[in-house]
Structure formats: structure tokens, C-alpha cells
Amino acid sequence: MKQTVASLLVCALLAGCASGSNPFAPETTADDNGTGTGTDDGTGTDTGNGTTGGGTTTVDSSVSVPSEIAGNVSNVTYDAANGTLVVEGVSLDDVPYSATYRRAPSLDQDGYVAFTIQEDPLDRHYTAYARESTDGSVRATTVGSPGPRNRSFMGAHFERDGSYDPPEVTEDSGIVTYAGRYVAVTNVGDLNGSDLLPAGVTDPELLVPQALVVHGDAFINADFADNTVEGNIYNRELLDTNLNVISELPSVVLVVTDIEANGTFSGTVEYDISDPLSGTTTNTEIGSYSGVFGGTDASSVAGAVELDEFDGTDNNLDFETELESGVFVLDQCGTGASPAVCNSVNPNVGTP
Numbered sequence: 001m002k003q004t005v006a007s008l009l010v011c012a013l014l015a016g017c018a019s020g021s022n023p024f025a026p027e028t029t030a031d032d033n034g035t036g037t038g039t040d041d042g043t044g045t046d047t048g049n050g051t052t053g054g055g056t057t058t059v060d061s062s063v064s065v066p067s068e069i070a071g072n073v074s075n076v077t078y079d080a081a082n083g084t085l086v087v088e089g090v091s092l093d094d095v096p097y098s099a100t101y102r103r104a105p106s107l108d109q110d111g112y113v114a115f116t117i118q119e120d121p122l123d124r125h126y127t128a129y130a131r132e133s134t135d136g137s138v139r140a141t142t143v144g145s146p147g148p149r150n151r152s153f154m155g156a157h158f159e160r161d162g163s164y165d166p167p168e169v170t171e172d173s174g175i176v177t178y179a180g181r182y183v184a185v186t187n188v189g190d191l192n193g194s195d196l197l198p199a200g201v202t203d204p205e206l207l208v209p210q211a212l213v214v215h216g217d218a219f220i221n222a223d224f225a226d227n228t229v230e231g232n233i234y235n236r237e238l239l240d241t242n243l244n245v246i247s248e249l250p251s252v253v254l255v256v257t258d259i260e261a262n263g264t265f266s267g268t269v270e271y272d273i274s275d276p277l278s279g280t281t282t283n284t285e286i287g288s289y290s291g292v293f294g295g296t297d298a299s300s301v302a303g304a305v306e307l308d309e310f311d312g313t314d315n316n317l318d319f320e321t322e323l324e325s326g327v328f329v330l331d332q333c334g335t336g337a338s339p340a341v342c343n344s345v346n347p348n349v350g351t352p
Helices: 007-018 340-344
Strands: 075-079 084-088 098-103 113-117 126-132 138-145 153-160 175-190 210-223 228-239 245-248 252-258 264-271 285-294 300-307 324-332
Touching (some): 075 126, 075 138, 075 153, 084 126, 084 138, 126 175, 126 324, 138 285, 138 300, 153 300, 153 324, 175 228, 175 300, 175 340, 210 324, 228 264, 252 285, 252 300, 264 300
Antiparallel strands (some): 075 084, 084 098, 098 113, 126 138, 138 153, 175 210, 175 324, 210 228, 228 252, 264 285, 285 300, 300 324
């Protein structure tokens, strides 16, 4: 059942939403007086310097993150073993170009590890989520600051260790399912966020918001015989900064697209027309997605999603400029602790 947003929180949400603009465009949109602030071009090309398991590994340099997904993030180094995250590219998060974020365990979500950074009470607050696959072959990170000062900064990154190793395709195998959880940051902010430093001022122009979070379930089907992939992100919910549910959100579909020769893929995102919350019965494109398969026999997949709106065509939450940057890191059904949905997947299909 859809939950109602408390009136005090609505004010904070709308303030954060109004302060944002689309960070996924190569340049920021000019404001009313014809001026605009330039932003990072967000090429997101992998530098090949990832680390995992406490040791240096070789990241596949053929994997790059599309600019619309990377947004303001140019590179990320996530060390899952040591619990460290270094983000490059986003503005005003720390003095060095490469900023080391701090662990924020209270914000952890469904296996996604949370990090934040805020240098002082009147500086921007950034929230980041990172996750590495069970086999350590792929990882993904999303980062976002919803404001202040009329601009939001957001983006995501994913990478793979080693080369692409697709599963063997036979008469009885080739379609493989991946399932797990999804997490995202938004440009909707709360001025009373749980991780904010005490501001000590009341001037509304100086107050800094903390990003609200979205979580849900992710489901990916890959056909390695035809080299295509599609999926769903469903059971989506908007959370406050204490991770309490504010409202249900419409489900979205990852529209079928090709798997490239290097194991990467990119496609479009639409509202799921079967979900009444979407408010539509037609194919409504609302963003894009991209990702990469990794591990032996493509045992894992990591990817990212950028949405230009997320509360349905009817604007169920009265948002008009909402943005979402999310990630999924999923293991192949039948490996590790598979979620319950994997019980409905034919065990004789797609098992290497």
C-alpha cells in the first residue's frame, strides 16, 4: 500500500528537488539570466586501477561507462576487503580531485555498502553506495549530492576484473538469470538528514540537504546464444535518510538490448506498463542503463541506471525534476545464496 509523506518532510523533499538539475547532460543548463555553471563531462572511462580483495588486480580496460550513466563521476576505486572508497570527478566533495569517502554503516542497504562525505556543515553532502560481486569479478558504485545552490551532482561507475568469459551455449543452455537487490541515490533531499553535520545557521540559502535513497529488487535475463539482455527493477521504494519507507515507486523495465563482444551492454529504461503506479499504458522512456558481465561463465553482472523521472507519469509524489542514479550487482541464479525468485528459474537452463 502506498504510504503518505509527512507534511514536514514534504517541504524538505520539495526544497531538495527544486534545487537540482539534470547532471547527466554534458553541460549544465543555463539559468534564467543566461549563465550556467560548467560541470565535469563525465566520460567515465575506466582507468584500469581497481583493487579488490586487498590486492591489486587488472581491470578490463575495454570496459567504459557511458557518459549519461557516469554523469559527474569520472572514476571510482572501491576496495571491498578494506572497506574504502575513492571517488574522482564530482565537484565540491573534498579538496583533492580524488576524494576518500567515509564509511556510513547506518545507511547500508541490502549488501550495498554506504559511504558519505561532508567537509563542514555548509559544504555539500554526498552519499555513495558500492558493492562487489560474490566472486569479486565486478563492482559498481553510485554517488549523489542533491544540492544546494541550484545544482545536483550525481553519477555511477562499474568495472570488471579480467576479460569477458561467457557461458557455454548448448542446445540445453544459454539463457541465464541474475537476481538480487538494487539501490540508488536521488536529487531529492532532506534538510534534516540523519548524516548531516549540524549547520548552526537558519538561513535557508545555506542549508545543505542529504539525498533520499531508492531500493528495490533487480532481475536480469541474458541470452548468450542471441547475445541479448533485458530485466526489471521492481518492489521499488523511496526511503528517508533513516531508511524508513516514504512511498512505493513505479516498477521499471530494462528494455532488451545487445550484449557486445566485450560483455558490456547499454539500453533504455521505461516504466513498467503492468504497474498501476506507472500511470501509463504506453512505452514511456525515462532513462538509460548499462552494465558488464564478469567472472567465470559470466557468473556475475554489474550495472547502473539513470532515470530522468521516477514517480510515474501522473507525478504521484508531485515531483517534476526528480533524478535517480542507481546500481545493481547480481550473482547468477544457482550460485551462492540466491534470492527466492531464483526458485522459479528453470535449473536446467543457463547453468554452465
